[in-house]
Amino acid sequence: MILSKLASAFALVAAGTLVAGSASARDQIRIVGSSTVYPFTTAVAEQLGKTAGIKTPVVESTGTGGGMKLFCAGVGVQHPDASNASRRMKKGEFADCQKNGVKDIVEINIGFDGLTVAQSKQGTPIKLTLAQLLLAVAKEVPGPDGKLVANPNRNWSDIDKSLPNVKIEVLGPPPTSGTRDSFHELLLEKGAEQVPSLVQLKKSDAKAFDRVWKTLREDGAYVEAGENDNVIVAKLEANRNAYGVFGFSFLEENSAKLRGVPLDGVAPEFDNITSGKYPGARRMYVYVKKQHVGIVPGIDKFAAEYVSPKAIGEDGYLAKKGLVTLPKSEADTMRKAVQGMAPMSPEPLS
Numbered sequence: 439m440i441l442s443k444l445a446s447a448f449a450l451v452a453a454g455t456l457v458a459g460s461a462s463a464r465d466q467i468r469i470v471g472s473s474t475v476y477p478f479t480t481a482v483a484e485q486l487g488k489t490a491g492i493k494t495p496v497v498e499s500t501g502t503g504g505g506m507k508l509f510c511a512g513v514g515v516q517h518p519d520a521s522n523a524s525r526r527m528k529k530g531e532f533a534d535c536q537k538n539g540v541k542d543i544v545e546i547n548i549g550f551d552g553l554t555v556a557q558s559k560q561g562t563p564i565k566l567t568l569a570q571l572l573l574a575v576a577k578e579v580p581g582p583d584g585k586l587v588a589n590p591n592r593n594w595s596d597i598d599k600s601l602p603n604v605k606i607e608v609l610g611p612p613p614t615s616g617t618r619d620s621f622h623e624l625l626l627e628k629g630a631e632q633v634p635s636l637v638q639l640k641k642s643d644a645k646a647f648d649r650v651w652k653t654l655r656e657d658g659a660y661v662e663a664g665e666n667d668n669v670i671v672a673k674l675e676a677n678r679n680a681y682g683v684f685g686f687s688f689l690e691e692n693s694a695k696l697r698g699v700p701l702d703g704v705a706p707e708f709d710n711i712t713s714g715k716y717p718g719a720r721r722m723y724v725y726v727k728k729q730h731v732g733i734v735p736g737i738d739k740f741a742a743e744y745v746s747p748k749a750i751g752e753d754g755y756l757a758k759k760g761l762v763t764l765p766k767s768e769a770d771t772m773r774k775a776v777q778g779m780a781p782m783s784p785e786p787l788s
Contacts, residue, residue: 464515464734467495471505471522472616473665474551474685475722478756479522482744485755490743492736497522501665502616509725510535519730519737523723524551524616524685529787542728545782546741547772549750550762552686552711553620553718555608555699561678562602564594565700568717572629573597574606575660577653584635586646589655602679606659609670610683617667620720621683625701626651628717671696686711687760711762728779738779745773 469479476499487494500508502523509521510531527545535543555571557564573579573591581587594601611618630636630651640647654660663670663682670682671692681699686706689698698706701717710716724744731737743749749756750763757763764772 466493467520467734467736467740468518469495469497469520469522469724470500470508470518471498471520471724472502472524472722473499473611473667474524474617474687475522475548475724477687477691477759478548478722478761479520479724479744481755481759482740482749485749486736486740486743490736490739492739495736495740499665501612501614502619503614504665506531506534509727510538510540512538513540513727513729515730515734518727519734520724520726520740523725525619525720526723527725527782527787529784532784532787540727540729542779542781544726544728544741544776544779546724546726546744546776547764547768548722548724548744548761549756549764550711551720551722552706552716552762553617553624553720554684554686554689554706555701556674556682556684556689556692556696557680557699558674558678559695559697562604563697564602565703566601567632567702568625568629569632570594570597570601570629571701572626572633572651575608575610575654576626576630576650577655578650580633580635580639584638586639586650589657589659591659604679607661607677607680608659608683609661609663609673609680611667612662612664615665617684620718622652624718624720686762690760708762712765725782726779728781731779741776741779745769745776 476497480497483495483497486492502525505521505523506527509518511517555566574594574597576589578586579589591597591606593603593605595603610621630647636647636650663673667684667688670684671688674680674682675695689696689706704710704716706716706718711719726737726741748754750761750769752763
């Protein structure tokens with residue numbers, strides 16, 4: 439009996455040692471997710487490594503969707519501690535997190551971005567309506583009789599004679615990217631709602647209407663350029679007639695070489711994004727796994743640094759990298775939420 443109790447006690451101690459061992463198996467924060475948010479989080483990580491007495495966090499650009507899959511896969515040092523997102527977490531992603539034991543998620547709205555269509559400054563300046571953008575990249579578009587046909591538009595001038603007579607080539611994000619989700623929902627869906635025959639289709643067959651703005655061409659007019667937005671920038675430099683889709687910060691960083699394309703008459707500029715006038719304006723997020731606080735060192739410091747005035751303030755170092763910062767009242771509210779590491783609610787998610 440005594441031997442049995444001793445064996446049980448030994449087993450408990452051994453189990454505790456294994457848990458402690460696994461908890462200390464990683465002493466560096468791991469962050470995955472959006473390529474758009476990547477430069478901002480990298481800046482925060484570098485600042486943290488210099489000032490907080492911890493190893494500089496590792497930041498990987500996996501795309502928002504890919505990051506959410508990794509983040510929601512479970513709790514433990516084999517899973518990421520945080521995930522960047524260029525759109526809000528979806529209800530289905532939140533459900534996946536809950537199913538896999540990721541219960542307490544801290545949502546940090548870091549600021550705004552503007553989803554831009556950009557071109558080389560060596561190219562002919564262009565202005566687009568959202569309808570014209572849709573008619574350039576959708577796999578199917580209305581034919582002369584209003585029925586859907588395979589997209590026949592080869593040059594921009596095929597859409598509208600006022601547009602350049604050059605081949606349509608739009609470089610953009612893959613399906614795993616939050617920027618791709620935003621491209622569909624912020625720009626292409628609104629563009630579809632500007633085409634009279636598609637407005638009629640929405641009334642008669644909503645699913646067919648959704649397929650139009652959700653399905654992109656596969657004939658070379660739309661090119662998936664991967665998760666690294668710098669690749670798109672390089673390709674725009676090489677091809678003055680191509681257009682690229684990425685976040686405002688990349689346009690800002692490359693403003694000497696690239697220009698933003700006005701959409702529906704509104705240019706992708708700081709004030710237009712914060713006011714909501716620009717159609718591609720969107721919020722950006724970082725999601726933190728509260729259950730990892732105290733397991734992987736520095737997670738609470740990372741969250742606090744991200745929302746500090748020196749980072750997301752109007753003159754903060756993230757603003758200098760192109761982040762469109764939150765209004766002061768919103769930033770103050772976000773700081774209080776992060777200080778208490780308050781878990782998010784799924785209620786507002788779509």
